[in-house]
Amino acid sequence: MSTGEKYLAAAYLVLFAAVLVYVVLISLKLTRIERELTELARLAEERRGG
């Protein structure tokens, strides 16, 4: 693989890595939202009960 091809691969990898990182961040955000939603549902349930 020539130097030019290595740099070319690096540039394309940067883009794919960015998309992958974004997917990981979105999955973390979804986990947090699910946790918060569970907490809010519990709070609403407590309010209705007491």
Added chain:
Amino acid sequence: MSTWLRNNGAVVLASAAAVLLVTGLGLALLWAPEDADQGPSQRIFYIHVPVALTAYVFFGWAAWKAFRLLWKRDDRADLESYTAVHMGVIFGVLTLVTGSIWAKISWGVWWTWSERQLVLFLILFLFYSAYFMLRYSTEPGPRRARTSAVYALFGAVLLPVSFLAIRLAEQLLHPAPLFNRDGPQMSASMFLTFCVCLAAMLTLAATLYRIELTGKRVDARLRELREHLT
């Protein structure tokens, strides 16, 4: 049909982005002819330029939404403008990184301060990066929305300056613009590959924007709900 599209818009966009990205990648790496001067590294062009144009589109979209907020008092536009700046900054980072890789192989340096278009893009990027500091230095509410909108709108002034710098610069280390009065400055196969890659990047960007905006809206609703319940 429109309801179906509205409910499944992200899926449609993501599928289109995946197809276009794979097609664009195949065309860029396997089909487009190799540049006689630069060799294989010229193929970075097929991601660097679409990524840079997408960053400009996001900054322009942020300014448009900011304008809508200030003019029409459209409250939803605040979150849309904020999301556009957020995505524009991400694509700005990608522009700087892919540009640096291309500069290293073509010019032998990662960065040069003597190229006006590089410096102007960096200024544009830093300007929009500072947007977050401004936004989070004020309490949530209409005042923050208006201040952020004025800032995002002000950034629109930098857009044509940065974009036109490539055309107006006299010393060109940076490659010449894609178009001039005679049409595209490349072969037909290169131009077709570029168009597919640009469409792929814009579709990917639209998908990410939609996901990010939905996430931010859900966050805002959850915050309201929490305030209501506690």
